[in-house]
Amino acid sequence: GEDTAVQALHEGADDYILKDKTARLPTAVVRAIREARSLAERARVEQELLRAQRLDCLAMLAAGLSHDLRNILQPLLIVPDLLAIHSDDPKIHKLGQVISESGRRGHEMAESMLAFVRGSGVARERVDVAALLQAVQLLLHGSLGRQVRLEVESLPEGELVTRGNYTELQQSLLNLCLNAVQAMPEGGTVTLSARQRQAPGGSVVCISVTDTGVGMDAETLSQLFTPFFSTKSDGTGLGLVSCKRIVETYDGRIEVRSTPGQGTTFEVILPILQDEAEAEAIESAAAGQGQRILIVDGDATRLSLIGNALVSQGYEPMRALDGAIALQAMAVDMPDLAIIDNDILLLSAASLLSTMRERGYAGPVVVLQDP
Structure with missing residues (x-):
């Protein structure tokens, strides 16, 4: 009863x-x-909240450190020019160039830290993936060496649409493409493509950046999105972290496949923006x-x-x-x-x-x- x-x-x-x-x-x-x-x-969510609180503390510390570091490094960008004016010694000029380059790298790292800590908080908008790929292609045009070929698969306008911030998504794809170029010191091909893919939660947009470069081993892959980890001697280790943060902001994710000596593929997975008829069909399923x-x-x-x-x-x-x-x-x-x-x-x-x-x-x- x-x-x-x-x-x-x-x-x-x-x-x-x-x-x-x-x-x-x-x-x-x-x-x-x-x-x-x-x-x-x-x-x-409770676990993520605790993690976010710890990261907030680290972010405050990083913001303070990067601000101070930027101010400390500022003279290093000026002194080499003064040395060049007051000395004709080639050795002094060479030392000045070393100081200038070190100062520039440090300044870029400080700026990257600040940008990563501040985040964006920008509004979402309708993003046509075809237009996004074309914009990245235009930005890369002229910046690639003769040994690097960029292939962008054509996509009909309006066929794939997602929701996010156009500028941030463009920045993320550009970063992934430049990383792909740097992974091919002897030259090769970077392929930028997009397609619709079925996922457990429904259809998604899959944007792929594939290179024919040196590839990565399992240990490197496991640390790829760790802040300040970089395989490049002059890398800040924040580029991929920033890409991941941007993509996750728009309910997406980044997947990576790589084999040493055979190249790497980064896949940016984003929710597809469906029309009303398709949304109703899914709802009634x-x-x-x-x-x-x-x-x-x-x-x-x-x-x-x-x-x-x-x-x-x-x-x-x-x-x-x-x-x-x-x-x-x-x-x-x-x-x-x-x-x-x-x-x-x-x-x-x-x-x-x-x-x-x-x-x-x-x-x-x-x-x-x-x-």
């Missing part, structure tokens, strides 16, 4: 449904899965994505009906007529959600749920209750 349902809720059930109201079962399943995801997301749902019900007819309804919604039902069968099924395949009849034989719903929790089940639970 109702007392048993209340007890099941105390044991950790997420919901209960009256048996004459099973029409709302698909809705309850979707809600229970959504709430379980929400709890997992909340835990992840089946809610399930193959999640396993354990159904425990002593009524074979209802068990079959519920299972068939869940199959039509895109779920994979695991049917059990009693608690013992349910526990056996769970030992083989851990379900993503459980639907338990409050009047099952052998074990009560509350007892079954308690045993399931003891055996490692941490997913949501919906209890079926008599009216």
Whole structure:
């Protein structure tokens, strides 16, 4: 009865449904899965918040250090010119050039640190990927050596559209292309392309920057997005970190594939901006994505009906007529959600749920209750 349902809720059930109201079962399943995801997301966000707080402290320290460093280095950019004016000695001129170059590199590092710490906070806009690739191609034109060839795959205007800040995304792609050029000291080909790709959450835009350069080993790949890590002697180690931050700001990610001696591919993955008709089609699609749902019900007819309804919604039902069968099924395949009849034989719903929790089940639970 109702007392048993209340007890099941105390044991950790997420919901209960009256048996004459099973029409709302698909809705309850979707809600229970959504709430379980929400709890997992909340835990992840809390961890990210703690990490962000630590990074904020480091950012404040980095901002102060970079500001002071920039001021300290400023004279190094002036002194070499003064030395050239007051001395005709070639050795002095050469030393002045060394000082000037060191000062310039230090100044660039300080500027990069400040830019990284400040972030952007700019508004999002509609970004046509074809126009973005053309802009990067124009910016790179004339800055590549004769031994480097740039190939940009043509893309119809408006075919691929994402949302972000045009200037920042352009900056990120330009940075990746310049890195690709620097990875080919003996020359080679940089290929810039874009395509639509299917991902677990739906369609995405995939922008690829591929080079035929020296490639990277697994150890280098693992540190690629670590602040201040660089494979270049004059690198600041903030370029790729900045690219990653920009892309993630717009709900994207960067994937990297590389083989020593065979080149590297960076893929910028961004959400695709869909038209209204496509968005409605996705919204009306089946809610399930193959999640396993354990159904425990002593009524074979209802068990079959519920299972068939869940199959039509895109779920994979695991049917059990009693608690013992349910526990056996769970030992083989851990379900993503459980639907338990409050009047099952052998074990009560509350007892079954308690045993399931003891055996490692941490997913949501919906209890079926008599009216």
